[in-house]
């Protein structure tokens with residue numbers, strides 16, 4: 001029988017005795033291919049998934065429904081390797097941030113990303129990263145200012161959830177603490193499509209975290225071909241960083257707009273929601289003092305979004321050292337919200353969470369190894385480069 005490229009690649013890596021396969025890098029289909037490639041029954045994938053994601057077990061020796069020989073083989077061929085928690089900060093309001101070390105620096109001295117858990121009365125949202133840094137350079141985002149280092153692997157993406165779930169444990173009644181996951185941290189997830197989709201699949205799969213489509217949200221700066229591809233690939237909720245009602249302003253905030261202007265973005269969003277009646281898009285709009293918070297901009301936003309099945313998330317700008325922007329005053333935020341709601345949009349203002357740990361937030365990640373040399377360019381243009389933070393990434 002002819003093998004798929006994934007099977008062939010796994011067989012090659014195994015035969016060449018190269019790096020062991022990190023089983024977190026694979027969704028169910030990938031694990032079935034892995035087991036087939038080593039001559040095992042594909043149903044072993046389901047057993048492994050249950051151990052890893054339901055039981056939180058990563059030691060093959062403890063997987064007692066696998067035969068002794070298979071356990072021994074897995075110890076030779078494979079690993080289950082999530083990022084390592086290097087540091088944890090817990091806010092007075094329960095918001096928890098972790099610095100997750102990635103394996104390329106021996107987990108401690110190299111790249112790292114942040115993961116944030118935000119508890120609310122009826123849900124717990126985990127914000128995860130998809131890249132180290134970001135190449136898109138949005139002008140209001142500290143992650144954007146520091147440049148881009150590399151994509152995360154699937155294992156590094158889903159491994160953030162695994163580590164957070166383990167750190168949080170379960171509530172006394174056995175209920176899950178993580179009820180929602182958003183890819184809204186460092187990075188543009190649609191620029192890391194091939195690693196992100198298996199992670200989304202593990203979040204959705206009953207053998208993984210079993211989350212409903214509306215509880216898994218991918219947030220994008222507006223990569224139109226990626227939105228189209230996502231629509232045809234997997235069912236998750238979509239959030240789009242809009243931040244301006246017109247192209248001229250949006251280009252100054254989200255440079256990607258030069259390539260994919262608002263008209264094309266709206267077409268992609270309309271198509272995303274058109275074939276699944278339960279889908280809607282959340283538009284993120286960071287309110288920046290004197291930049292995008294005028295009443296006429298609120299009215300232009302109504303005109304733009306009124307026919308789209310969507311929600312508008314108004315986010316008070318979260319200042320960071322070196323930024324030229326300020327947060328809109330409270331009264332203007334309320335006025336902006338009132339105008340868009342009067343125009344028929346569903347609009348909420350995101351509450352600020354974890355304020356008492358924000359100060360240290362930018363210090364956690366450290367300097368991203370900037371392969372785009374963006375940090376140097378930013379320094380030369382007078383802006384201070386600081387470490388990217390998930391909170392800032394989340395303020396898209």
Ligand code: SF4
Nearest residue numbers: 134137138141144187
């Ligand atoms: S807002 Fe998002 S897409 Fe833009 S630079 Fe920051 S992390 Fe990247």
